[in-house]
Amino acid sequence: MNVFPIAPAESRYLWLLIPVTVLLLGLLVGGVVLLATSVRGSHASRFEIRDDGLRLQGDLYGRLVPKMELRIDGARRVDLAREGGLQPKWRRVGTALPGYQAGWFRLRNGEKALLYLTDRTRAVYIPTTAGFSLLLSPADPDGFLSRLRAVLGSH
Numbered sequence: 378m379n380v381f382p383i384a385p386a387e388s389r390y391l392w393l394l395i396p397v398t399v400l401l402l403g404l405l406v407g408g409v410v411l412l413a414t415s416v417r418g419s420h421a422s423r424f425e426i427r428d429d430g431l432r433l434q435g436d437l438y439g440r441l442v443p444k445m446e447l448r449i450d451g452a453r454r455v456d457l458a459r460e461g462g463l464q465p466k467w468r469r470v471g472t473a474l475p476g477y478q479a480g481w482f483r484l485r486n487g488e489k490a491l492l493y494l495t496d497r498t499r500a501v502y503i504p505t506t507a508g509f510s511l512l513l514s515p516a517d518p519d520g521f522l523s524r525l526r527a528v529l530g531s532h
Contacts, residue, residue, distance in 0.1 A: 422479070422493050424515055426528050431503075433493055433513075438471065438480045440491075442505060449530045451504040454518045457497040462486035463512065465494070484510070 422435025430443040457464050464485045471480015471492065478494045488510050494500060495514040501521060503511040515521035 424493070424513055424521065426521075426524050428528065431511075431525070431529070433491070433511075435493060436472065436479055438491060438493075442507070442511065444529050446505045446507045447529055448504040448506060449526055451502075452522060452525060453502055454522060455500050455502045455512075457500055457512075463488075463500075463502055464497075465490070465492060465512070481509075482512075484512075 422433070422439075425432040425434065427441075428444070430441050430445075431447060432441045433439045455463055462485050465478055465482040466485045467483040468478075469481040469483060469489070471482060472478065476495055478492045480492060482490050482492050484490050489508060490510045490512050492512045493514060494512050497514075499514065499518045501511075501513045501515060501518050503513070503525075505511065513521075
């Protein structure tokens with residue numbers, strides 16, 4: 378039997394593997410962190426009704442929507458199975474996991490909306506004057522709407 382080993386590779390080409398490997402590991406770790414943040418947001422997000430507006434807290438898309446931008450008179454409870462125009466159609470920048478949607482979406486009626494949505498049958502729709510609407514899933518939609526109107530209803 379005759380054995381012939383492979384000719385050694387030029388080491389300069391192997392050095393290219395280091396930045397590629399680092400980049401791939403960074404993307405993998407970043408993806409895992411983003412997924413973990415989204416899963417945490419699906420359980421820990423909350424909506425704070427404050428004197429100065431509505432604070433959305435949870436994952437990457439949290440913000441304060443100032444009182445003056447909220448159209449409380451148009452806020453209402455919705456069942457997205459019955460209101461097809463308010464159903465999220467396209468995700469712009471956001472999370473879309475089974476049972477949880479958060480971030481910026483375009484609705485079927487063409488509106489831009491910021492979502493924190495887990496229960497499509499007991500959602501709250503709040504229009505704003507800032508060029509987008511809110512679709513939220515508070516645990517107690519009726520209590521949330523009642524308190525929203527009591528605290529922020531008069532401008």
